[in-house]
Amino acid sequence: xxxxxxxxxxxxxxxxxxxxxxxxxxxxxxxxxxxxxxxxxxxxxxxxxxxxxxxxxxxxxxxxxxxxxxxxxxxxxxxxxxxxxxxxxxxxxxxxxxxxxxxxxxxxxxxxxxxxxxxxxxxxxxxxxxxxxxxxxxxxxxxxxxxxxxxxxxxxxxxxxxxxxxxxxxxxxxxxxxxxxxxxxxxxxxxxxxxxxxxxxxxxxxxxxxxxxxxxxxxxxxxxxxxxxxxxxxxxxxxxxxxxxxxxxxxxxxxxxxxxxxxxxxxxxxxxxxxxxxxxxxxxxxxxxxxxxxxxxxxxxxxxxxxxxxxxxxxxxxxxxxxxxxxxxxxxxxxxxxxxxxxxxxxxxxxxxxxxxxxxxxxxxxxxxxxxxxxxxxxxxxxxxxxxxxxxxxxxxxxxxxxxx
Numbered sequence: 001x002x003x004x005x006x007x008x009x010x011x012x013x014x015x016x017x018x019x020x021x022x023x024x025x026x027x028x029x030x031x032x033x034x035x036x037x038x039x040x041x042x043x044x045x046x047x048x049x050x051x052x053x054x055x056x057x058x059x060x061x062x063x064x065x066x067x068x069x070x071x072x073x074x075x076x077x078x079x080x081x082x083x084x085x086x087x088x089x090x091x092x093x094x095x096x097x098x099x100x101x102x103x104x105x106x107x108x109x110x111x112x113x114x115x116x117x118x119x120x121x122x123x124x125x126x127x128x129x130x131x132x133x134x135x136x137x138x139x140x141x142x143x144x145x146x147x148x149x150x151x152x153x154x155x156x157x158x159x160x161x162x163x164x165x166x167x168x169x170x171x172x173x174x175x176x177x178x179x180x181x182x183x184x185x186x187x188x189x190x191x192x193x194x195x196x197x198x199x200x201x202x203x204x205x206x207x208x209x210x211x212x213x214x215x216x217x218x219x220x221x222x223x224x225x226x227x228x229x230x231x232x233x234x235x236x237x238x239x240x241x242x243x244x245x246x247x248x249x250x251x252x253x254x255x256x257x258x259x260x261x262x263x264x265x266x267x268x269x270x271x272x273x274x275x276x277x278x279x280x281x282x283x284x285x286x287x288x289x290x291x292x293x294x295x296x297x298x299x300x301x302x303x304x305x306x307x308x309x310x311x312x313x314x315x316x317x318x319x320x321x322x323x324x325x326x327x328x329x330x331x332x333x334x335x336x337x338x339x340x341x342x343x344x345x346x347x348x349x350x351x352x353x354x355x356x357x358x359x360x361x362x363x364x365x366x367x368x369x370x371x372x373x374x375x376x377x378x379x380x381x382x383x384x385x386x387x388x389x390x391x392x393x394x395x396x397x398x399x400x401x402x403x404x405x
Contacts, residue, residue: 001338004404008161009342012399015155016392023147023391024127024134030143031125031136034118035171040091043171046112046143047094053150054096054167057157062097064186066090066172066179072217072315073178076264076281090179091171095187103164104405107191107366108153108398109184109357110146111173114138115380122382132388135378139386145197145373148391152398163402166191173357176215176319184357185364193332193405194361194368195398200375200390201350204340207371208333209351210359211257211285212292212322216299217315218244220267224276234274238267240310241278244302248282251298257287257353258295285353288322320355321363328367336369339401345393372398 030049034042051061068090099105116122116137125136149167156163168187170180177184188194201207220241225234251260260282267278284299286292296316303314333349340347358370375390377383 001335004339004342004400008403009400011159012155012403013343013396015158016151016396016399019151019155019395020392023151023395024388026147027134027139027144027386027391028125028127030147031139032123034116034123035112035114035138036116036118037113037172037175039118042118043091043112047169047171050146050150050169051094051096053154057098057153059096059098059167062095064093064095064183066092067182069176069178070315070317073215073317075217075279093168093170093180093183095166095168095183097166098164100162100164103162104193105191106163106165106402106405107187107194107361108149108165108167109194109196109361109368109370110142110149110167110169111357112169112171113174114141115174127388133385134388135383135385137384139384140199140374140376141379141384142197142199142373144376144386144391145199145394148374148395149197149398151395152402155395155399156402161403165402170357177357177360178319181319181360184360188361188364188366191366194358194366194370195372195401196356196358196361196368196370197373198356198358198371199373199379200371200394201352202377203348203350204346204375205348205350205371206333206336206369207352207354207358208329208349208369209325210323210355210370211287211353212318212359213320213355214284214286214292214295214316214318216282216284218280218282218302219313219315220244220278221311221313222274222276223309225274227272227274231274235276235310236274237278237310238275240312241265241267241280244312245280247302251295256291257285258291259285259353260295284318286322288324292318292322320359323359323362323368326362326367329362329369332367332369335404336372336397336401339404340397343393343396343400345397
């Protein structure tokens with residue numbers, strides 16, 4: 001592959017480096033905006049800030065209404081009022097586009113939401129004494145990535161590099177992208193290449209292959225009875241559910257990266273009543289479509305006839321298709337790696353069982369690399385941190401990669 005023009009590369013690096021202080025200020029400000037899945041006001045505020053920056057570059061903006069998630073999913077642990085309200089008014093997705101004729105159409109994907117409770121104690125970005133790192137909710141996943149991507153676009157505009165790009169911003173990636181799935185698929189169809197700014201994997205890794213993910217619910221229905229006087233007349237839904245769970249365990253095949261996880265569980269109301277209802281929720285991971293279909297059939301096979309006592313019903317949805325390595329993605333990853341090396345950076349390749357919107361984009365036909373965000377760690381914990389120098393590194397990498405695309 002032909003190297004990037006050194007003069008252009010250096011212009012991008014200088015312009016990005018000059019914004020280091022600004023990017024740090026933005027990180028502190030953006031992290032202070034609570035964007036947990038149940039914080040509509042904060043999500044709207046952050047979306048507005050980013051959309052305004054993209055409009056200033058000449059982008060037109062479309063707000064795409066969200067879709068409802070399956071009602072049964074709202075019964076799972078942690079899916080209380082916030083997600084229920086999502087089903088009343090599902091969050092919209094912003095698509096900001098600045099097309100340039102006869103240029104490769106690049107779609108940058110980012111999410112606004114974090115996993116953190118806005119009423120909790122973990123609310124702000126705290127910069128280390130040496131200025132090398134910061135800890136805070138969403139510093140790496142993915143407010144740092146959003147800042148790096150937006151900065152890259154502003155730098156390209158400043159130096160007169162004409163790229164054809166769109167940025168899609170959703171508010172429900174951390175809860176499965178149910179509301180934004182259709183918007184992601186539609187946006188994918190209008191572009192040639194996808195770049196998602198999920199945080200880098202360990203070792204400055206780029207995820208070139210991801211597992212798929214699905215959710216399921218098992219409900220068991222029995223017959224209530226007094227556990228002392230009429231135990232024999234009862235039919236325990238909890239025991240029925242337990243028998244199903246042992247069968248679910250047998251579906252995992254860890255060497256082949258097929259896993260079935262069960263939890264949380266609910267069943268019964270008192271120890272002296274034979275329980276007539278029990279429910280379990282679970283998650284599956286799979287490497288490809290064939291395994292997804294096999295898992296789906298295996299789950300359905302656990303259901304019983306409507307007239308059975310005890311009765312078992314199954315609900316399932318495989319919302320994140322697997323993202324196998326395809327030649328188009330390999331070529332894109334190789335180009336990103338060469339670009340990183342020309343910048344004096346390293347970029348490694350890895351497979352992961354984690355999922356993201358890159359799964360959806362590639363399943364819709366868009367070759368996508370999706371760990372182009374900042375370096376950090378402790379994701380989804382109160383130890384989440386960012387290597388602050390990666391704001392500059394990744395903004396420069398994104399800018400240089402887009403120019404050669």
